[in-house]
Amino acid sequence: MLSLSKKIDYALLALSYLAHKPYRAANTKEIAEEYALPVELLAKILQKLAKAEILVSTSGPTGGYRLLLAPEKISVGAIVDIIEGRPALVQCMRSDSHSCDQIQKCTIRTPLMRVNARMLDMLDEISLAEICKDETESHLVTIPLLVRS
Amino acid sequence: MLSLSKKIDYALLALSYLAHKPYRAANTKEIAEEYALPVELLAKILQKLAKAEILVSTSGPTGGYRLLLAPEKISVGAIVDIIEGRPALVQCMRSDSHSCDQIQKCTIRTPLMRVNARMLDMLDEISLAEICKDETESHLVTIPLLVRS
DNA sequence: CTATATCCGACTAATCTAATCGGAGATGAT
DNA sequence: ATCATCTCCGATTAGATTAGTCGGATATAG
Numbered sequence: 001m002l003s004l005s006k007k008i009d010y011a012l013l014a015l016s017y018l019a020h021k022p023y024r025a026a027n028t029k030e031i032a033e034e035y036a037l038p039v040e041l042l043a044k045i046l047q048k049l050a051k052a053e054i055l056v057s058t059s060g061p062t063g064g065y066r067l068l069l070a071p072e073k074i075s076v077g078a079i080v081d082i083i084e085g086r087p088a089l090v091q092c093m094r095s096d097s098h099s100c101d102q103i104q105k106c107t108i109r110t111p112l113m114r115v116n117a118r119m120l121d122m123l124d125e126i127s128l129a130e131i132c133k134d135e136t137e138s139h140l141v142t143i144p145l146l147v148r149s
Numbered sequence: 150m151l152s153l154s155k156k157i158d159y160a161l162l163a164l165s166y167l168a169h170k171p172y173r174a175a176n177t178k179e180i181a182e183e184y185a186l187p188v189e190l191l192a193k194i195l196q197k198l199a200k201a202e203i204l205v206s207t208s209g210p211t212g213g214y215r216l217l218l219a220p221e222k223i224s225v226g227a228i229v230d231i232i233e234g235r236p237a238l239v240q241c242m243r244s245d246s247h248s249c250d251q252i253q254k255c256t257i258r259t260p261l262m263r264v265n266a267r268m269l270d271m272l273d274e275i276s277l278a279e280i281c282k283d284e285t286e287s288h289l290v291t292i293p294l295l296v297r298s
Numbered sequence: 299c300t301a302t303a304t305c306c307g308a309c310t311a312a313t314c315t316a317a318t319c320g321g322a323g324a325t326g327a328t
Numbered sequence: 329a330t331c332a333t334c335t336c337c338g339a340t341t342a343g344a345t346t347a348g349t350c351g352g353a354t355a356t357a358g
Contacts, residue, residue: 001233005346007347028303035255038348040349041347059355060301060302080150087151091152126264130260192336209332210327
């Protein structure tokens with residue numbers, strides 16, 4: 001219910017990891033171990049991101065993935081889109097299934113589409129940079145506490 | 150993935166039906182037939198809404214449900230909350246499960262909580278009245294097309 | 299040529315959601 | 329008073345979605 005899939009979680013974690021290491025390629029195993037994620041699953045996620053040209057991949061030893069765009073240029077909406085397809089509040093708003101089961105008397109479709117649009121807008125407005133930056137913010141919370149005494 | 154459950158759909162349909170008939174009680178069967186919904190499932194949904202004092206119920210023949218509040222006073226967020234519990238973008242933000250599986254190195258928790266809060270705010274801002282009103286609005290779209298020739 | 303990568307489809311397992319079933323407790327109408 | 333028609337509630341089954349696994353192909357640095 002209104003939750004992100006684990007795939008999206010994993011994608012965000014991996015992307016934030018890569019955003020912090022822009023100078024070199026990181027491979028699937030390395031990232032999976034960092035966050036204790038299932039390697040094969042993460043692999044497929046990274047493959048999709050590479051195919052969508054969010055990441056570049058290089059094969060062979062010393063290979064791995066690297067961010068292709070600046071974190072500011074990547075939106076959470078785009079990531080969701082790539083990995084799970086465009087989300088929809090209700091099934092009848094998905095690109096595949098056009099018909100509301102048998103509900104032809106549905107009176108709430110139009111307003112719900114507006115809500116749906118608001119949700120998509122929200123996701124598009126959030127950049128990967130925003131998802132990454134808060135390491136520094138939580139440091140700003142921690143350090144004063146250490147300094148206090 | 151970021152979708153409402155059918156229970157929520159059914160709840161919104163039922164509530165919009167009741168909003169259009171404020172003068173009398175409607176029973177489960179009547180509403181279920183109107184939208185071709187499974188009766189027993191709808192029954193449980195209405196029961197929850199009644200328990201949460203969104204609806205009042207009266208038993209026996211001629212009984213049924215009636216809206217207790219004006220549609221403007223009921224938010225979609227509240228309905229979601231009653232039927233499925235407070236939604237959360239990721240599991241670790243739910244009131245029950247406090248711990249991120251094994252991911253202690255999670256770097257994205259704080260920013261995601263902010264996104265989560267934005268989503269909840271959005272749901273709280275949308276009233277049942279908004280979900281109901283668009284019958285008239287979609288008429289405003291249709292009529293000019295008919296008038297055109 | 300070999301070890302280490304990405305890549306990709308098909309499959310199984312686990313979880314979550316939808317729907318059904320059985321039966322108890324009100325209450326208005328006859 | 330009893331009967332038909334409701335609400336009410338827990339337990340269970342069925343179905344759909346998501347998570348995770350497996351086997352094998354292709355690329356490449358050393």
